[in-house]
Amino acid sequence: MLESIGESAVSALETGQATEAGQAESILDDENKDIQSDGWIANTEFDKEFTPTAGQIAISSSILRIIPSEYNPELAKRISIRNGYLWDSKENANNQWTSTVKLTVISLVDFTYISRNLAQYIVAVASARFQRFKKRGVIDEQLLERNLAKAKLRAMREDNELRQTNMLNTPEARSIKGNRYGYEPYR
Secondary structure (H helix, E strand, O other): OOHHHOOOOOOOOOOOOOOHHHHHHHHHHHHHHHHHOOOOHHHEEEEEEEOOEOOEOEOOOOEEEEEEOOOOHHHHHHEEEEOOEEEEOOOOOOOOOOOOEEEEEEEOOOHHHOOHHHHHHHHHHHHHHHHHHHOOOHHHHHHHHHHHHHHHHHHHHHHHHHHOOOHHHOHHHHHHHOOOOOOOOOO
């Protein structure tokens, strides 16, 4: 990341330090979490069942987002993760669950386990943000933005190929043509 803005690379991470390398690492960590929370095929698990234990459903700290597996806009608005447990703000004010819940889960995957294209996209976004933070030249920023656009395109293409996405069956396409077959969750 540092090399992409003309800085020399470092041999060791400087987590939490006020140095340029420490700041770059902090930005990279933030962007990694932010981009992975969008949900890529590499970090999304569909129809995962969560069974309550003593009325509560524990949620791992590595889970970034949860989405009901079955199309249910009301439930999607109400559920959240609070203090490591699944929470339904309407029906379970006491945080007690009585049955198994199916969710689509988006988790934070270690950077070393994501695809090369997704990793390059995350680094490109972090590099552009670090560039703005350092207030370097306009030419450098334009080059980083161009590289970012290419990296995003490669990551999205790879993700769509792995998902085998039908571009005519996305929420955007259904909003234009109308959903003739009922509401199915986007996968």
